Amino acid sequence: MTVEIFTENRLNEWQELYDSLEHAGSYHDPRYMSLLAGGFEQESEFAEAFVYTTDDAFVYYPYIRRTLSELPFEVDDIDGVEYSDIVSSWYYGGPVASVGADEDTVDAFLEEFSDYCRRENIVSEFVRFDPNLENHETFEALDPSFNRETVRVDLTQSLDDIWDDFEKRNRNAIRQAQETDIVVEPTTDPDDYAAFHDIYTDAMKAQDAAKHYRFPLSFFEALLAEDDLATLSVARYEGEVIGGSFVVHDDDIAHDYLRASDPDYWDLRVNNLICYESLMEMRRTGRELFDFQGGRPGVFKFKRGFSESGRGEFHIAKQVHIDDVYDTLVDAASDSGVDTESGYFPAYRVEQSN
Structure with a gap:
């Protein structure tokens, strides 16, 4: 088992991996994601991919990683740590399993990715699944919910x-x-x-x-x-x-x-x-x-x-990886006037259309 992280610094290698997938939509393409990031919602964001590989299968998960240092309110109780959150590519995204990836591979990927998020101070994760790949069915453990037709x-x-x-x-x-x-x-x-x-x-x-x-x-x-x-x-x-x-x-x-x-x-x-x-x-x-x-x-x-x-059918998923920091951010957002009860996720961010 290996885990690799791809960013724009390894764009050629990232592209080769993406091209090896039989089915992965254009919104998962590192060329698209690297162009989208950095202006999609804020300047301090970048495209990243987490890849979990076994002997004969892998799970490919690209997303946009966003710093939390640019939130429009002060947060006093997070010990000066640099936190971030992640959001899927737009319009669609989510993890994609290669041919040969079984349930055990998917479960192991999810465990490794959750550990990675905690190590990297990634507080939350918003997933937009791809209705053409129907990848929400493979990753049921993320508790996907139907959003729209x-x-x-x-x-x-x-x-x-x-x-x-x-x-x-x-x-x-x-x-x-x-x-x-x-x-x-x-x-x-x-x-x-x-x-x-x-x-x-x-x-x-x-x-x-x-x-x-x-x-x-x-x-x-x-x-x-x-x-x-x-x-x-x-x-x-x-x-x-x-x-x-x-x-x-x-x-x-x-x-x-x-x-x-x-x-x-x-x-x-x-x-x-x-x-x-x-x-x-x-x-x-x-x-x-x-x-x-x-x-x-x-x-x-x-x-x-x-x-x-x-x-x-378009499905989404919402994951919190560091509960206490998430709650602190939501409280700070609420105190600053952000509507944290609207159902928007993550609740500490100002609502936009998903």
Whole structure:
């Protein structure tokens, strides 16, 4: 048995390990995680992976590690120790077991990881499992709880079957958009990246979105520069970019990652057309599944228009590794005015959308 810790200092080795997994989503990719960390929620965070290996199997667990020194309140009773907590990659994450990893391997991994967290002063752990990998089933000991449904489209179906599984209102909206002069196409033009980023940023401001939805242009550019990790498709109308869809993908699964459009063109059903053409582009390039993910009720209603039958189940898990420090942090947060009774985890952090 061996345990290894991978960070950006060992990115090439980390990438080789990730590539050896038969199935691990793009959100588990160290390239994606290293780009996400450091601006996802705070500056002092970094991507890390804990890997437990036996003779013929291993468990791969990537996550983002966040210092607790930047909490927006004073904590007087933790003895000057540098504590941290961890959160899964966004949108999905959680540990992934290799082929051949049995229940004993999983149990041993969990014990070793819990010991590691206590040694490293990692107070708590928030896990977002991957509904496409269904890794919550392998790690039942983490007590996963159902959070929401996701919408997905099987791209191995015929075009007619994909179309027929759209809700009628969505088919009508797509037809309406196709009758306009809107053109949706993938792009590698930096000017298109910037134009889409402007539209996306305006949308996040209008929605007063959480910090981890607000990305700088440099993040878009860096992610799109990685080979076969992301694709941007933009919608053009009379030569102007009026919206787009940012899709993160591996060879098999594509994710509806970030999307926005100019509200002046919503009546033309530009959003429906953007999603449809992005989905078709992923099918043309050989992906087998398009994951629209989930969302709040209004967002989910729109997404389910692209599949009446395709659903996944998104699960989360919450772990406290150092109980007394966790309780101290929650008390300090409560005293400073943080709503620690909302159900958000960890309770000492200011609530954001998960």
